[in-house]
Amino acid sequence: MSHGLRPGPTNSLVDVSGLRIGHAQRVGDGWRTGVTVVLAPPDGAVGGVDVRGGAPGTRETDLLDPRDLVERVHAVVLSGGSAYGLAAATGVAELLGDAGIGFPVGSAPGEVVPIVPAAVLFDLGRGGRFRATPDAAMGAAAGQAALAGESLRWGTVGAGTGAVAGGFAGGVGSASAVLSDGTTVAALVAVNAAGSPVDPATGELLGTRLGLPGEFSHVGTPAAAEVAAWRPPATVRSFNTCLGVVATDAALTKAWCCRLASIAHDGLARAVRPAHLMVDGDTMFALATGERPTPDIAAFNELLAVGADCVSRAVAHALLAAEGWPETPSYRQVFPSAVRSF
Amino acid sequence: MSHGLRPGPTNSLVDVSGLRIGHAQRVGDGWRTGVTVVLAPPDGAVGGVDVRGGAPGTRETDLLDPRDLVERVHAVVLSGGSAYGLAAATGVAELLGDAGIGFPVGSAPGEVVPIVPAAVLFDLGRGGRFRATPDAAMGAAAGQAALAGESLRWGTVGAGTGAVAGGFAGGVGSASAVLSDGTTVAALVAVNAAGSPVDPATGELLGTRLGLPGEFSHVGTPAAAEVAAWRPPATVRSFNTCLGVVATDAALTKAWCCRLASIAHDGLARAVRPAHLMVDGDTMFALATGERPTPDIAAFNELLAVGADCVSRAVAHALLAAEGWPETPSYRQVFPSAVRSF
Numbered sequence: 124m125s126h127g128l129r130p131g132p133t134n135s136l137v138d139v140s141g142l143r144i145g146h147a148q149r150v151g152d153g154w155r156t157g158v159t160v161v162l163a164p165p166d167g168a169v170g171g172v173d174v175r176g177g178a179p180g181t182r183e184t185d186l187l188d189p190r191d192l193v194e195r196v197h198a199v200v201l202s203g204g205s206a207y208g209l210a211a212a213t214g215v216a217e218l219l220g221d222a223g224i225g226f227p228v229g230s231a232p233g234e235v236v237p238i239v240p241a242a243v244l245f246d247l248g249r250g251g252r253f254r255a256t257p258d259a260a261m262g263a264a265a266g267q268a269a270l271a272g273e274s275l276r277w278g279t280v281g282a283g284t285g286a287v288a289g290g291f292a293g294g295v296g297s298a299s300a301v302l303s304d305g306t307t308v309a310a311l312v313a314v315n316a317a318g319s320p321v322d323p324a325t326g327e328l329l330g331t332r333l334g335l336p337g338e339f340s341h342v343g344t345p346a347a348a349e350v351a352a353w354r355p356p357a358t359v360r361s362f363n364t365c366l367g368v369v370a371t372d373a374a375l376t377k378a379w380c381c382r383l384a385s386i387a388h389d390g391l392a393r394a395v396r397p398a399h400l401m402v403d404g405d406t407m408f409a410l411a412t413g414e415r416p417t418p419d420i421a422a423f424n425e426l427l428a429v430g431a432d433c434v435s436r437a438v439a440h441a442l443l444a445a446e447g448w449p450e451t452p453s454y455r456q457v458f459p460s461a462v463r464s465f
Numbered sequence: 466m467s468h469g470l471r472p473g474p475t476n477s478l479v480d481v482s483g484l485r486i487g488h489a490q491r492v493g494d495g496w497r498t499g500v501t502v503v504l505a506p507p508d509g510a511v512g513g514v515d516v517r518g519g520a521p522g523t524r525e526t527d528l529l530d531p532r533d534l535v536e537r538v539h540a541v542v543l544s545g546g547s548a549y550g551l552a553a554a555t556g557v558a559e560l561l562g563d564a565g566i567g568f569p570v571g572s573a574p575g576e577v578v579p580i581v582p583a584a585v586l587f588d589l590g591r592g593g594r595f596r597a598t599p600d601a602a603m604g605a606a607a608g609q610a611a612l613a614g615e616s617l618r619w620g621t622v623g624a625g626t627g628a629v630a631g632g633f634a635g636g637v638g639s640a641s642a643v644l645s646d647g648t649t650v651a652a653l654v655a656v657n658a659a660g661s662p663v664d665p666a667t668g669e670l671l672g673t674r675l676g677l678p679g680e681f682s683h684v685g686t687p688a689a690a691e692v693a694a695w696r697p698p699a700t701v702r703s704f705n706t707c708l709g710v711v712a713t714d715a716a717l718t719k720a721w722c723c724r725l726a727s728i729a730h731d732g733l734a735r736a737v738r739p740a741h742l743m744v745d746g747d748t749m750f751a752l753a754t755g756e757r758p759t760p761d762i763a764a765f766n767e768l769l770a771v772g773a774d775c776v777s778r779a780v781a782h783a784l785l786a787a788e789g790w791p792e793t794p795s796y797r798q799v800f801p802s803a804v805r806s807f
Binding site: 174177178179180181182183184185186188190191192193205206207209210212213216217220228229231233234236237238239245247248253254258259361362401402404406 | 558562571581703
């Protein structure tokens with residue numbers, strides 16, 4: 124399946140032409156949380172969702188049911204702050220509504236309702252103050268960063284700012300792939316898991332095993348001494364949640380977008396073990412910009428399989444880019460020998 | 466089924482002991498919208514939901530999946546403002562969080578996440594200004610009214626402030642019933658429908674046909690001349706949505722709450738025709754406070770049937786209580802002969 128596959132130019136979600144990403148975050152003074160916005164083109168992208176964790180926190184997911192009216196999503200908001208963080212979507216919706224971007228519902232041009240599905244992850248108290256959570260203003264700041272075409276940043280940014288996975292700093296990561304027919308599929312994830320992104324026996328990042336040729340050639344198995352010294356955290360009892368967006372420039376129906384969101388959870392399952400627990404709110408969105416034609420079944424199968432792998436790879440990139448903080452080391456801090464520096 | 470049935474003391478949702486209702490609204494200066502909050506007891510009520518309209522706007526509905534962790538809901542927010550109005554839930558969540566009411570997630574007593582599912586109805590522009598929509602502050606005001614045990618008000622209040630159904634002012638209505646075994650079931654609805662709550666041939670309010678003995682004895686078929694003079698509006702092309710909460714003091718599982726929310730849509734279907742169109746976001750929540758025991762199947766069947774009827778009756782009460790405004794007459798204004806005054 125991976126013969127001839129290569130990442131897109133940035134190996135990230137924005138390789139799907141028309142998508143933009145913006146982060147906002149706050150660290151210090153009790154804070155350690157943030158918001159990541161994935162902005163669709165102004166006329167939206169066809170959207171789908173699959174909520175697979177046992178403790179989700181979501182907004183505007185029902186309308187993504189393929190039986191429902193609204194086809195196009197204008198932005199997806201991933202936020203820290205647990206349910207409090209759903210406030211971030213308000214800021215994004217107001218921002219887009221002010222810009223006249225949204226589902227047209229009136230006779231005048233600006234009479235739109237922006238479709239802004241959102242999901243939240245649990246990072247309460249990770250900066251010290253329990254109620255230091257993203258609000259509408261932080262959501263708007265992330266939305267504005269996306270509108271401004273902010274340069275790409277990964278790791279401990281946006282929704283991944285307070286993310287923890289298996290005792291490591293979690294973070295935001297992304298990956299993309301260009302299929303043999305030229306279609307692009309890509310994923311962005313915020314990795315905040317009760318489970319671990321690391322093979323407990325070897326210390327390897329699980330997601331690197333799904334890498335494209337050469338993608339993780341600078342990453343290997345850590346030295347035995349580092350693995351022996353590593354004390355994985357006891358079973359995590361707090362809440363968590365991995366959030367993600369998988370996107371493609373193919374034309375997909377809402378139903379097929381939901382299928383793409385569904386298989387994205389397989390990619391999560393391969394990169395985080397266990398995933399989808401009762402204390403995870405794991406939620407995956409899918410966006411299809413439709414710049415390229417509708418795939419046939421064989422091509423859609425390839426898109427699905429490669430899309431799932433993009434999620435696994437994005438998890439590994441998140442962990443590799445994340446920066447630790449006093450309570451939570453990064454993967455690179457725990458296993459310095461695993462990452463070759465150039 | 467209705468033998469021996471009687472309404473509770475207020476014939477409203479608060480006959481389910483422990484539930485409180487609060488409204489906030491704004492009319493004039495471009496505004497005509499509002500928020501209704503149904504507040505559960507401080508330790509919550511078991512919750513369920515069924516989203517049946519084709520254009521829903523919702524928040525925190527996914528977690529009500531019976532397979533998921535969180536069982537108890539702390540408040541349900543019904544709001545105008547279409548998707549913009551989801552902001553109202555933020556104000557309620559912050560208010561409850563500040564009061565230490567919510568799902569406990571930390572070690573300290575105040576470390577809670579309030580579970581506040583919400584759904585919105587479409588009333589944009591009905592006060593003149595398209596973007597005059599409920600925000601977090603209006604949500605908090607409705608929540609505070611509920612906490613204060615505001616006196617019961619129906620009709621053109623709260624989420625029903627800008628509601629329109631079949632060309633009539635829609636409004637908020639409620640109804641309750643006490644079953645033979647002493648269990649109470651009740652409903653609250655905000656009626657904003659593309660369809661009509663009125664029999665087009667006779668001008669009768671459809672929901673009155675499901676009334677308990679004597680409940681609608683002051684309401685009848687309007688005079689033939691009024692019906693002949695009535696010009697029902699052409700097919701409504703705007704968006705709409707009926708929202709509701711059905712509640713009981715029985716102990717129900719989440720799955721049975723979802724079943725109760727599901728059958729609530731039958732009550733809506735009997736009182737509004739057509740309902741559940743692609744331009745409706747019809748959403749029904751269910752709450753079970755569990756003060757009384759779990760019903761057996763026969764008793765739950767009765768609760769379901771009577772609960773559906775409570776929704777139909779609540780729709781009729783909403784229309785009877787609603788007050789018209791210049792663009793939108795009330796049912797009583799159009800058919801004065803249908804309502805006997807005492």
